[in-house]
Amino acid sequence: MQGPLIEILARQGITRRTFMKYCATLASLMALPPSAGRAMAEAMAAAGVATKRPSVIWLPFQECTGCTESITRSHSPTLESLIFDVVSLDYQETLMAAAGHQAEEALHNAMKAGGYLLIVDGSIPLGLDGAYSCIAGRSNLELLKEAASGAAAIVAMGSCAAFGGLPHAKPNPTGAVSVSDVVKDKPIVNIPGCPPIPVVITGVLAHFLTFGSLPELDKHGRPKAFYGETIHDRCYRRPFYDQGKFAKTFDDEGARNGWCLFELGCKGPVTYNACATVKWNGGTSWPVESGHGCLGCSEPDFWDAGGFYKALSTPANPLKMASAAVAAGAVAGVAVSFANRGKKRAAASAHETTTLADLEK
Amino acid sequence: MSASLDKGVRVLKEVIDAPIASYFSSCVHCGLCAEACLFYTETGDPKYTPIHKLEPMRRLYEQEYTLIGRLKKVLGLSKPVTDAELGEWQELVYNSCTLCGRCSLVCPVGNDIVYMVRKFREGMAVSGHAPEGIVEATRRTVSTGSPMGVTMHAVKAQMKHVEEETGISIPLDVEGVEYMALLSSMEIINFPEYLSAIARIMKHAGKTWTLCSTGFEATNSGIQIGVSDLAKTIVSRIVEGAERLKAKTVISPECGHAYTALRWEGPNLIGRPFTFKVQHIVEVLDELRTQGLLKTEGFETDRLTFHDPCQLARRGGVIQPQRNLINMVAKNFVEMPDAGKMNWCCGGGGGVTAIERAEALRIEAFKKKKSQLEAVKPDRLVTACAVCRTTLEEGLEHYQMNIPVVGLTEIIAEHLPEQGA
Numbered sequence: 001m002q003g004p005l006i007e008i009l010a011r012q013g014i015t016r017r018t019f020m021k022y023c024a025t026l027a028s029l030m031a032l033p034p035s036a037g038r039a040m041a042e043a044m045a046a047a048g049v050a051t052k053r054p055s056v057i058w059l060p061f062q063e064c065t066g067c068t069e070s071i072t073r074s075h076s077p078t079l080e081s082l083i084f085d086v087v088s089l090d091y092q093e094t095l096m097a098a099a100g101h102q103a104e105e106a107l108h109n110a111m112k113a114g115g116y117l118l119i120v121d122g123s124i125p126l127g128l129d130g131a132y133s134c135i136a137g138r139s140n141l142e143l144l145k146e147a148a149s150g151a152a153a154i155v156a157m158g159s160c161a162a163f164g165g166l167p168h169a170k171p172n173p174t175g176a177v178s179v180s181d182v183v184k185d186k187p188i189v190n191i192p193g194c195p196p197i198p199v200v201i202t203g204v205l206a207h208f209l210t211f212g213s214l215p216e217l218d219k220h221g222r223p224k225a226f227y228g229e230t231i232h233d234r235c236y237r238r239p240f241y242d243q244g245k246f247a248k249t250f251d252d253e254g255a256r257n258g259w260c261l262f263e264l265g266c267k268g269p270v271t272y273n274a275c276a277t278v279k280w281n282g283g284t285s286w287p288v289e290s291g292h293g294c295l296g297c298s299e300p301d302f303w304d305a306g307g308f309y310k311a312l313s314t315p316a317n318p319l320k321m322a323s324a325a326v327a328a329g330a331v332a333g334v335a336v337s338f339a340n341r342g343k344k345r346a347a348a349s350a351h352e353t354t355t356l357a358d359l360e361k
Numbered sequence: 362m363s364a365s366l367d368k369g370v371r372v373l374k375e376v377i378d379a380p381i382a383s384y385f386s387s388c389v390h391c392g393l394c395a396e397a398c399l400f401y402t403e404t405g406d407p408k409y410t411p412i413h414k415l416e417p418m419r420r421l422y423e424q425e426y427t428l429i430g431r432l433k434k435v436l437g438l439s440k441p442v443t444d445a446e447l448g449e450w451q452e453l454v455y456n457s458c459t460l461c462g463r464c465s466l467v468c469p470v471g472n473d474i475v476y477m478v479r480k481f482r483e484g485m486a487v488s489g490h491a492p493e494g495i496v497e498a499t500r501r502t503v504s505t506g507s508p509m510g511v512t513m514h515a516v517k518a519q520m521k522h523v524e525e526e527t528g529i530s531i532p533l534d535v536e537g538v539e540y541m542a543l544l545s546s547m548e549i550i551n552f553p554e555y556l557s558a559i560a561r562i563m564k565h566a567g568k569t570w571t572l573c574s575t576g577f578e579a580t581n582s583g584i585q586i587g588v589s590d591l592a593k594t595i596v597s598r599i600v601e602g603a604e605r606l607k608a609k610t611v612i613s614p615e616c617g618h619a620y621t622a623l624r625w626e627g628p629n630l631i632g633r634p635f636t637f638k639v640q641h642i643v644e645v646l647d648e649l650r651t652q653g654l655l656k657t658e659g660f661e662t663d664r665l666t667f668h669d670p671c672q673l674a675r676r677g678g679v680i681q682p683q684r685n686l687i688n689m690v691a692k693n694f695v696e697m698p699d700a701g702k703m704n705w706c707c708g709g710g711g712g713v714t715a716i717e718r719a720e721a722l723r724i725e726a727f728k729k730k731k732s733q734l735e736a737v738k739p740d741r742l743v744t745a746c747a748v749c750r751t752t753l754e755e756g757l758e759h760y761q762m763n764i765p766v767v768g769l770t771e772i773i774a775e776h777l778p779e780q781g782a
Contacts, residue, residue, distance in 0.1 A: 344377070347371050354588045
């Protein structure tokens with residue numbers, strides 16, 4: 001494989017082999033067939049060669065920029081960021097050099113061409129006619145509708161864009177809603193998480209580039225490849241859960257031994273995400289590994305789903321009353337047994353030998 | 362006279378024992394016993410599900426012997442057992458149960474359902490709900506000595522008849538013999554060939570034997586009606602007779618429930634072990650065979666099959682001896698499907714043949730035996746129980762199947778060497 005992308009990579013000290021490995025890893029993470037790795041690599045290399053790279057517009061609404069932080073700074077200059085060398089990121093407020101009118105012009109030029117991939121992070125406030133969040137004097141709602149009309153597909157990046165997120169939390173003063181609450185006529189893929197895992201973002205982009213379509217989604221519009229299993233099912237602390245070994249406080253022996261954090265409020269059992277397998281910060285660690293339970297940030301309304309430190313359910317302790325129950329059961333059993341013996345003995349002592357005369361009324 | 366619901370309830374309270382308590386509390390309501398009962402399979406009526414036949418007794422057990430049941434009774438939440446209900450159950454406890462025990466064998470939790478039916482009959486009988494036919498049979502057994510009203514005079518007449526036919530004298534009331542043979546009334550009246558066969562076989566084997574004038578009748582209506590007191594009276598005649606004659610072994614004849622009554626229930630009824638051994642005639646013959654005392658010559662060449670009497674094979678565990686014996690004299694012996702332990706009942710056991718009103722149902726249930734026979738198409742059917750034999754003959758006649766039924770002992774006797782000499 002030759003081409004400008006490979007040369008760019010080589011200049012950054014990344015060999016062709018490393019790039020192929022990255023694509024293969026990405027493909028396997030998304031549960032695509034092995035051949036998809038090569039197809040991805042070729043598609044991305046070709047995208048890099050093409051005079052017109054696929055256009056991507058990134059619109060930030062009611063958000064904290066954490067999603068952008070996630071995909072850029074925290075992983076730069078790892079391989080994930082390279083994907084932006086193969087697309088034309090025509091508008092991204094945080095990353096772009098342009099500002100003011102120049103920036104708006106770039107956006108309009110990109111939108112004119114159409115067929116772009118629209119990435120949205122942040123929720124859309126509907127309260128006060130959208131006055132809570134405006135860019136260049138126009139409300140987020142207006143901007144989204146305009147940008148969405150020409151988009152080939154939309155990626156709702158982060159929990160705010162996907163489900164409304166923190167701004168949507170009760171009492172939701174700004175009337176924040178998700179992208180899918182506003183746009184109904186475009187393919188939308190939700191990449192929730194607060195923030196989402198970088199490789200999930202790049203994986204969806206690679207899929208879009210390679211196949212021209214979005215990956216298979218679950219009922220919440222999330223790519224099944226990354227959101228197909230719960231944190232709990234893939235958690236390295238799961239064996240402790242199965243053995244009933246739980247940390248009771250954050251500084252007890254259980255916590256030090258790395259036991260299950262279920263009783264400390266871990267939402268792993270009800271949270272679908274890839275943290276337990278992909279991990280964070282270049283595979284360094286992830287929340288449970290650092291000693292804190294999962295907050296469930298990739299699930300709708302996670303902020304309002306009860307306290308972060310409240311266990312999903314408190315298991316009964318049937319053994320606490322065991323000895324009392326055994327004693328009570330034994331007493332009742334003995335009492336019933338004596339009563340029954342008495343009754344049976346009374347019936348037996350009242351026995352009158354049955355004769356032929358006793359067979360008829 | 363004096364039968365009443367109160368008496369029935371009192372007796373049921375008395376007979377509900379630890380096994381019954383554990384059976385009722387173990388039942389998982391799976392319904393497998395239904396498929397094991399020929400009255401259900403041939404009619405498709407769920408009321409014939411074996412465990413359902415015990416419903417009044419189960420309720421009584423619950424109300425009297427369980428904590429929850431007592432609470433429910435106190436609070437008036439449970440339905441008391443009524444006289445009318447027991448009357449309704451007569452058909453289920455007597456007419457549609459031959460005590461064949463097939464249900465007990467299939468129960469996945471090991472409930473001996475037939476044991477419970479037998480106990481339930483104790484309460485049914487003293488509350489006046491035993492069918493007339495069985496009551497009459499019991500009355501005749503207790504008062505005249507046999508369910509068919511056969512007296513020692515009739516036995517003596519048969520003895521004389523057999524003596525003339527075979528030229529062998531039939532010993533009566535001989536002390537210190539090896540075997541004391543019993544007869545069932547059915548054999549005395551309908552199948553005298555059995556007595557003749559015994560006489561010839563004993564002579565051939567060189568064994569001493571006798572009949573007993575005070576204990577000749579093997580059948581026990583007390584077991585069938587379910588009154589242990591009467592069953593004890595009846596079985597005591599045999600025990601006293603055998604002990605008076607100092608017999609080593611008492612031979613239960615070709616009758617199913619007589620074997621159960623004497624061998625399994627007998628010692629429990631009289632409350633002590635017997636001083637003699639009890640064997641079914643089939644066991645005796647097979648023992649003589651292994652001792653080399655029973656030799657035969659010639660073979661039956663037609664197609665024979667064997668109907669296992671439930672009380673002998675399933676309840677008594679005697680399965681192989683009869684096959685050993687048939688194979689001595691038969692070249693063309695075939696097994697029916699489900700033969701042996703899981704054989705289907707003829708439909709007449711447990712007193713059912715004595716119940717006139719059960720006849721239509723019994724004929725309906727016989728369709729099971731019919732299908733078993735149709736599967737192997739035998740020329741003749743061999744069995745080792747006089748009640749089975751009568752029921753089979755009636756059923757075969759009803760369905761116009763031309764298959765003669767013969768007793769195993771007489772077939773063996775026909776092949777004794779001296780026959781030709």
